[in-house]
Amino acid sequence: MRVKICGITQPQQGKAIASFGATALGFICVPTSPRYINIEQIRAVVEQLPEKIDKIGVFANTSVPEITQTVVHSGLTGVQLHGDESPEFCQQLRQLLPDIEIIKALRIRSFEDTEKAETYTSNADTLLLDAYHPQQLGGTGTTLDWTMLQQFSPSCPWFLAGGLTPENIIQALTQITPSGIDLSSGVERAPGDKDLDKVAKLFEKLHSKC
Numbered sequence: 445m446r447v448k449i450c451g452i453t454q455p456q457q458g459k460a461i462a463s464f465g466a467t468a469l470g471f472i473c474v475p476t477s478p479r480y481i482n483i484e485q486i487r488a489v490v491e492q493l494p495e496k497i498d499k500i501g502v503f504a505n506t507s508v509p510e511i512t513q514t515v516v517h518s519g520l521t522g523v524q525l526h527g528d529e530s531p532e533f534c535q536q537l538r539q540l541l542p543d544i545e546i547i548k549a550l551r552i553r554s555f556e557d558t559e560k561a562e563t564y565t566s567n568a569d570t571l572l573l574d575a576y577h578p579q580q581l582g583g584t585g586t587t588l589d590w591t592m593l594q595q596f597s598p599s600c601p602w603f604l605a606g607g608l609t610p611e612n613i614i615q616a617l618t619q620i621t622p623s624g625i626d627l628s629s630g631v632e633r634a635p636g637d638k639d640l641d642k643v644a645k646l647f648e649k650l651h652s653k654c
């Protein structure tokens with residue numbers, strides 16, 4: 445299973461989290477987020493990471509040129525679209541960045557939203573389901589109603605996100621079987637400052653489930 449730890453801001457923390465076994469790290473490219481980092485800061489983290497780990501930039505409601513410029517100059521291997529981007533927007537990006545993984549994030553409030561997720565499967569490589577929050581786009585620590593996802597079986601891989609922690613991860617994974625999990629605020633001391641003890645505990649829990 446893929447394990448993505450998101451909201452990395454510091455090179456040493458990125459390196460340590462990669463060594464614990466994360467398969468992907470995420471960098472918040474949304475300027476209003478307290479976890480925002482710029483191109484130079486992303487590059488400083490990416491340079492410390494093994495080649496095999498996925499490096500995902502998280503964007504929301506921004507332009508195609510802004511995303512392509514960030515990807516080209518920072519060494520990202522994937523893009524997570526966390527706003528109201530349409531399937532056509534994903535398609536446009538895919539044509540310009542054919543070797544970059546396109547992850548479409550959807551904030552789920554109801555069963556109907558899970559049906560909407562299906563409309564992205566031919567234009568995105570991967571889906572990510574996050575919890576809906578009325579004021580914030582992401583990194584909110586809000587959990588989804590996992591029972592709503594028990595029948596969710598899209599024709600592409602998908603990440604479960606939203607309020608996951610070392611404490612609730614096993615409970616989530618006994619109810620549903622995503623292709624990957626994505627954690628941010630559940631493994632940090634403060635926004636953008638990851639708690640390595642919590643990350644270690646997460647991997648202990650995941651290994652105990654195997």
Ligand SMILES: O=C(O)c1ccccc1N[C@@H]1O[C@H](COP(=O)(O)O)[C@@H](O)[C@H]1O
Binds near residue numbers: 479582627628629
């Ligand atoms: O983390 C942020 O600040 C953020 C800002 C804007 C869009 C997305 C953001 N984070 C994403 O939110 C989810 C869930 O986070 P959490 O585990 O509930 O804290 C995750 O996919 C982050 O990539």
